Amino acid sequence: MSGVCLTLKDIQINLNGKPLLQINTCIEPGATLTVMGPSGIGKSSLLAYVAGFLSSDFSASGEIFLGDCCLNDLPAEQRGIGLLFQDPLLFPHLSVAQNLLFAVPRRVSHRRQQVDQALEAVGLKGFGDRDPATLSGGQKARVALQRLLLSQPKAVLLDEPFSRLDAHLRQEIRQHVFQTLQQAELPSILVTHDAEDAAASGGPVMTLG
Amino acid sequence: MLRAAPWLMISLLTIPVLAGLSAIVLPAFAYLPALQYHEPGLMVWRELWGTPGIGRSALLSLSAGLLAPLLSLLLVMLFLASTSGTRWAAVMRKLVAPLLAVPHAAAAFGLAFLIAPSGFALRLISPELTGWQRPPDLLILNDALGLSMMLGLVLKEIPFLLLMALAALPQLNADQRVTMARSLGYRPILGWLWTVAPALYPLLRLPLFAVIAFASATVDVALILGPTLPPTLSVRIIGWFSDPDLNQRLLASAAALLQLMITLFAIAVWIVAENIVARLYRAMLLSGNRRHGHAVLNVLGKSLMVMTLGTLLISLLLLFIQAFAGTWRFPDNLPAAWTLRHWQSVGPLLLAPLGNTLLLGLLSTAFAVLLVVAVLEHERRQGRAPAQILWAIYIPLLVPQVAFLYGLTLLLEQLRWQPGLLMVGLAHSLFVVPYVYLSLAEPYRRLDPRWQQLAATLGASPNRTWWCIKLPLLLAPLATAFAVGLAVSIGQYLATLLTGAGRVTTLTTEAIALASGGTRATIAVWALLQAAVPMLGFAMAIMLPRLWWRKRRDMTGQLT
Numbered sequence A: 001m002s003g004v005c006l007t008l009k010d011i012q013i014n015l016n017g018k019p020l021l022q023i024n025t026c027i028e029p030g031a032t033l034t035v036m037g038p039s040g041i042g043k044s045s046l047l048a049y050v051a052g053f054l055s056s057d058f059s060a061s062g063e064i065f066l067g068d069c070c071l072n073d074l075p076a077e078q079r080g081i082g083l084l085f086q087d088p089l090l091f092p093h094l095s096v097a098q099n100l101l102f103a104v105p106r107r108v109s110h111r112r113q114q115v116d117q118a119l120e121a122v123g124l125k126g127f128g129d130r131d132p133a134t135l136s137g138g139q140k141a142r143v144a145l146q147r148l149l150l151s152q153p154k155a156v157l158l159d160e161p162f163s164r165l166d167a168h169l170r171q172e173i174r175q176h177v178f179q180t181l182q183q184a185e186l187p188s189i190l191v192t193h194d195a196e197d198a199a200a201s202g203g204p205v206m207t208l209g
Numbered sequence B: 001m002l003r004a005a006p007w008l009m010i011s012l013l014t015i016p017v018l019a020g021l022s023a024i025v026l027p028a029f030a031y032l033p034a035l036q037y038h039e040p041g042l043m044v045w046r047e048l049w050g051t052p053g054i055g056r057s058a059l060l061s062l063s064a065g066l067l068a069p070l071l072s073l074l075l076v077m078l079f080l081a082s083t084s085g086t087r088w089a090a091v092m093r094k095l096v097a098p099l100l101a102v103p104h105a106a107a108a109f110g111l112a113f114l115i116a117p118s119g120f121a122l123r124l125i126s127p128e129l130t131g132w133q134r135p136p137d138l139l140i141l142n143d144a145l146g147l148s149m150m151l152g153l154v155l156k157e158i159p160f161l162l163l164m165a166l167a168a169l170p171q172l173n174a175d176q177r178v179t180m181a182r183s184l185g186y187r188p189i190l191g192w193l194w195t196v197a198p199a200l201y202p203l204l205r206l207p208l209f210a211v212i213a214f215a216s217a218t219v220d221v222a223l224i225l226g227p228t229l230p231p232t233l234s235v236r237i238i239g240w241f242s243d244p245d246l247n248q249r250l251l252a253s254a255a256a257l258l259q260l261m262i263t264l265f266a267i268a269v270w271i272v273a274e275n276i277v278a279r280l281y282r283a284m285l286l287s288g289n290r291r292h293g294h295a296v297l298n299v300l301g302k303s304l305m306v307m308t309l310g311t312l313l314i315s316l317l318l319l320f321i322q323a324f325a326g327t328w329r330f331p332d333n334l335p336a337a338w339t340l341r342h343w344q345s346v347g348p349l350l351l352a353p354l355g356n357t358l359l360l361g362l363l364s365t366a367f368a369v370l371l372v373v374a375v376l377e378h379e380r381r382q383g384r385a386p387a388q389i390l391w392a393i394y395i396p397l398l399v400p401q402v403a404f405l406y407g408l409t410l411l412l413e414q415l416r417w418q419p420g421l422l423m424v425g426l427a428h429s430l431f432v433v434p435y436v437y438l439s440l441a442e443p444y445r446r447l448d449p450r451w452q453q454l455a456a457t458l459g460a461s462p463n464r465t466w467w468c469i470k471l472p473l474l475l476a477p478l479a480t481a482f483a484v485g486l487a488v489s490i491g492q493y494l495a496t497l498l499t500g501a502g503r504v505t506t507l508t509t510e511a512i513a514l515a516s517g518g519t520r521a522t523i524a525v526w527a528l529l530q531a532a533v534p535m536l537g538f539a540m541a542i543m544l545p546r547l548w549w550r551k552r553r554d555m556t557g558q559l560t
Helices: A043-051 A096-103 A111-121 A137-150 A167-183 A195-201 B005-028 B043-050 B054-083 B087-101 B104-115 B120-125 B147-172 B174-183 B188-195 B197-217 B220-225 B233-242 B248-286 B294-323 B341-382 B388-398 B401-414 B421-446 B449-457 B462-473 B475-491 B494-499 B507-513 B520-548
Strands: A006-015 A018-027 A032-036 A058-066 A081-084 A155-159 A188-192 A205-207
Touching (some): A006 A043, A018 A032, A018 A058, A032 A043, A043 A058, A043 A155, A043 A188, A081 A137, A081 B449, A096 A111, A096 A137, A137 A167, A167 A195, A188 A195, B005 B043, B005 B248, B005 B341, B005 B388, B005 B401, B005 B421, B054 B087, B054 B147, B054 B233, B054 B248, B087 B147, B087 B294, B087 B475, B087 B520, B104 B120, B104 B220, B104 B294, B104 B507, B147 B174, B147 B421, B197 B248, B220 B507, B248 B401, B294 B520, B341 B421, B341 B462, B341 B507, B388 B421, B401 B494, B421 B494, B449 B462, B475 B507, B475 B520, B494 B507, B507 B520
Parallel strands (some): A032 A205, A081 A155, A155 A188
Antiparallel strands (some): A006 A018, A006 A058
16 A cells, blocks of 8 residues: 655635634655644644635635645545544444444445454454444544544544543554554644654644744 | 525425415405405404404403413523522423423313313312312303413413523523522522523523414414403404304404504513513612522422423323213212213214324424424535524514414415315424424534534545434434424414314314313313324334434433
């Protein structure tokens, strides 16, 4: 699998006409750009803009490229950009396996087999029929990451994904996420308050504000 | 398709109302070519003025339109103040929707069984306290001042205002405000009255106006509990409209216009009073009273609400008892014998009205839920909704039904449209759509937007997201909205009577037709059925999502 670069070209985000942040960068496959800064500086708006659902209070300019492909005019679901939220957000009405199956594109063959393999890869073999509410915090985080990977994104956005985890879990999950993203050669943007997150990502750090 | 939804809803709710109102203007001024009236003039108004007791009828409508809402509002505010943050509020949250489901007519019949001279209340204290061995000759029901009618209205408006208030409170952070006031030394109830009530009131204004419109122009409650000599204006309009002498329709049109003016006048009086009360209230609020009256308000708020809701519950229970009662002589508290006879006699007559009731309810509600979901989903995708929607929702609720439905019927007759189930169903939708919207809008907007964003980043289209994620997550509020719609449709009296030209019978029209002249037992059977169907709907709306999601822990409860 060979990844493509995620390029943010002259991006500027404004709130009610006032510029919040500017960014112009290129993220290599497998690399992570960490964006840090105080609340309200527009970090989450940057992710929303790249993912394709910036709220109408904001305006933004600049172009987003995946490889040579410009994403600006594509709706969120066609951008090929995955997103990890603060919470694992496993769909509460679906079983663990159904959560994963929802993410596998329809063109993929042997979709159920892919789901089973994904569960096995994170040590959750046999958990497919479980209610997500019965998983532990660490298990939920792993399932959320596997679900993201099964959707075959070309780039990943991380919105403080470790901030709600207990201290002992945080390090383990953090390592697991960055390792997985590197292996999959996915470029990623991490938004965080935590300097340890930035250090663990091993990539460039941009501090706003 | 989705883009058209808001405008479809706005036109559906406003055009029939406006068309209906405009259809009564010309006949009211003696212009109705179909009946050979070609010269407009004021003769109809002169005739209306000369009708015996017309002033009293108008005054009855006006006073009911002001007093019933005022009493309901005071009771609801007192109750909320005295129970904020307590277990009472949680219990109320569970009770309020099923109580709202009880149709006006069923509640009014039950109340009649309770307070009539031969009713349950006097049976309880007779002959021990009163010495009465036979029912006293008192005019309690249908009293000339309309007091029992107002009581009936208050009983039914309280659950509505409570539901509206309970839905509005979360956005006000009521607990936080009260905590803040308490830290400044205010007792909890006064803290609530000074910091939460002024913020809550504006959110209750439109619902209150709807209550005023309903109370000032009610027909079904007035037929059952209201005065008879003379009856309220709304009842007289229906009388003139149903008169075999078609010329009476001119009179009905003018009276319908008068009814509209009375309702608008009541709302205007209310708005003027609002200004005065707001000033007094502010002065009281700023006087620094932290303690005085706390104990009284506490007892008053809770006991009055227990009494009102208790009355409603006992009334329903009485329907039940009466429907199975055999011999039940006067001062006996309970029937001496029980029987199924009344059900056997009603049984064969039941099929058509029950079928019509269910058909109308299911069709108008299904249509309303589809339309409302389309409007809310469009709002979600666009990020905003047309500002006119809130007003459109309230138009059919603010204009007196008897005025515009009567006009609409005149109009349909002139267009020679066949009255039938379709027309009645559309008329029901005028009321079902607003209530379904009011019930569904909050939960729909409150659904965490991240579910949708997450599904999109996983590659799911908006439509797939709706079917696979949003629909299941919103199953419980959708089921509740469906039950609300069903209850509203089942309770419709005027809409069925007028647009169905009396030929479409439902449980409600049959029950009310018995109001004058039916035996108590038959009335009880019909009214009980009328109340049972919507209650059943609510029971299913609560049970089904729980059963469906019994294996998904996070789906039971917290999303509704």
